Amino acid sequence: MESCGLSLVKYILFIFNLIFAISGIGIIIAGGVVLADVGDFSHFMESGIIAPSVVLIVAGAIVFLIAFLGCYGAIKENYGMLIAFAVALLIIFVIELAVGIAAACLKNNFRMELKNSLKESIKNYTDVDRVTWDSMQKKLKCCGVDSYEDWTSNSRFSASLPNSCCMNDNPTLACQSGSPSLYKGGCFEQLEELVESSAAVLIGVGIGIAFIEIAGIVLACCLASSIKRGQADK
Known part of the structure; x- marks a missing residue:
């Protein structure tokens, strides 16, 4: 006959995993929203800047699947599945921590790399560059890297600026500096x-999910330990 403490931990862990599964969906949504916002301008960015949101989406999908493992292990009081659940959570936590550290390290180089990429894009100005610049200048309501004067480095725009630099981007009307x-x-x-x-x-x-993962690891280990002690007493 299971003790009240074991029963309580079991159902707490079950409810936790239901919440955890919902949080997995939330992670996927958050990663998707960020990727949609920044992805439009991925042509100018290093893959390392886009990677964290992709990692978050993948982690969310894994979290969603692992939550079911935790639910099943808790209800069935399966020691092996609970340990596997705790180890899987620990691995995800370490991966998220590593991605966070890598993103923090790349932050110092981000400004220079982004600016250089934008200036190089204006200099080369391929068809892909044109589409991306037009989309960005219309969406962000901006012109050039630091100002409209950046376009003068390209001989194609010595007489006029890209039409997307002006609010009135009528192709029949040239966009001028004045x-x-x-x-x-x-x-x-x-x-x-x-x-x-x-x-x-x-x-x-990421921080919110990290706290949830730590709580899940502790609960799973507590329940697994209680189950093991119960098996040893029989």
């Missing part, structure tokens, strides 16, 4: 703010 509808601010600062706000979302979600 146009009243010209976007005055550069795109670098706004793109950097967008990435940093997305990173803040990822960090917040």
